[in-house]
Amino acid sequence: MNRDKEQKAIERLKSFEPETEPYYLCYSGGKDSDTIKILAELSGVKFEAVHNLTSVDMPETVKYIKSQNDVKIHIPRNKDGKHITMWDLIIKKHFPPTRVVRYCCSELKEQGGKGRLKITGVRADESSKRKANAGMVKVIGKPKTMQKKAEEMQLDYEVNNKNGLVLNYDNADTRRFVEHCYRTTSTIVNPIIDWSESDVWEFLNHYGCKSNPLYECGNKRIGCIGCPMAGKQRRQELKRYPTYYRAYLRAFDKMLQARKESGLDGVWQSAEDVMKWWLE
Numbered sequence: 638m639n640r641d642k643e644q645k646a647i648e649r650l651k652s653f654e655p656e657t658e659p660y661y662l663c664y665s666g667g668k669d670s671d672t673i674k675i676l677a678e679l680s681g682v683k684f685e686a687v688h689n690l691t692s693v694d695m696p697e698t699v700k701y702i703k704s705q706n707d708v709k710i711h712i713p714r715n716k717d718g719k720h721i722t723m724w725d726l727i728i729k730k731h732f733p734p735t736r737v738v739r740y741c742c743s744e745l746k747e748q749g750g751k752g753r754l755k756i757t758g759v760r761a762d763e764s765s766k767r768k769a770n771a772g773m774v775k776v777i778g779k780p781k782t783m784q785k786k787a788e789e790m791q792l793d794y795e796v797n798n799k800n801g802l803v804l805n806y807d808n809a810d811t812r813r814f815v816e817h818c819y820r821t822t823s824t825i826v827n828p829i830i831d832w833s834e835s836d837v838w839e840f841l842n843h844y845g846c847k848s849n850p851l852y853e854c855g856n857k858r859i860g861c862i863g864c865p866m867a868g869k870q871r872r873q874e875l876k877r878y879p880t881y882y883r884a885y886l887r888a889f890d891k892m893l894q895a896r897k898e899s900g901l902d903g904v905w906q907s908a909e910d911v912m913k914w915w916l917e
């Protein structure tokens with residue numbers, strides 16, 4: 638196991654720890670979030686692990702998360718307190734989520750933890766897009782103000798394609814910057830940004846964590862059923878969970894009705910047409 642990386646990740650967690658409240662640890666029920674949870678325990682920082690239910694989580698994942706007493710489950714709600722589901726979003730947005738427009742992540746997964754300093758298990762080697770978009774620290778929101786502040790502090794930063802600020806140096810200035818901005822933006826610390834998949838598995842094996850049982854069933858990725866980011870795995874998932882397949886079809890049906898009422902073009906004639914397009 639790579640002890641240097643483990644120590645570095647622990648140091649990162651310690652150095653960015655907020656003074657007055659625990660970290661908000663984004664827990665998905667996958668191997669990377671198990672890794673940051675164990676690292677947070679080892680480092681002795683205070684944290685609150687939270688899973689945001691998306692309504693299309695795999696049942697095995699929900700069971701795995703519920704089996705852990707130290708993970709809270711958060712149900713995303715709108716301003717009126719109504720539970721937001723994937724089905725509602727598909728109807729409201731008039732099209733299903735795609736790789737390019739993943740509205741569901743921001744509305745379902747990233748809703749919790751406002752005004753808190755977040756930690757996630759994002760790793761750069763997961764995809765080239767992540768490599769370009771993430772860093773050890775990522776700040777989203779108030780781009781102009783944050784860039785001005787970063788300039789004033791002479792920080793070495795990059796701007797990603799979503800106007801987020803990415804910082805990769807763990808030093809006193811970066812820490813002060815994080816302290817300054819995390820209340821008013823979405824600020825994320827990624828302690829294992831430079832870990833590989835094998836680093837993660839070696840670490841988990843060392844600490845006796847088998848992680849989500851779905852990995853033993855051959856899943857490479859733990860996410861939502863039908864997630865547009867899951868590539869070929871999506872078709873298998875929808876076959877494995879026919880209730881969700883049917884629920885998507887019902888949502889597509891209602892979405893087509895909503896499109897008609899809004900005067901949108903009839904690109905799709907039926908829910909099955911939408912499904913075919915969506916899975917292509």
Ligand code: SF4
Binds near residue numbers: 739742746864
């Ligand atoms: S379906 Fe994929 S993109 Fe949407 S919330 Fe789930 S993980 Fe995020």
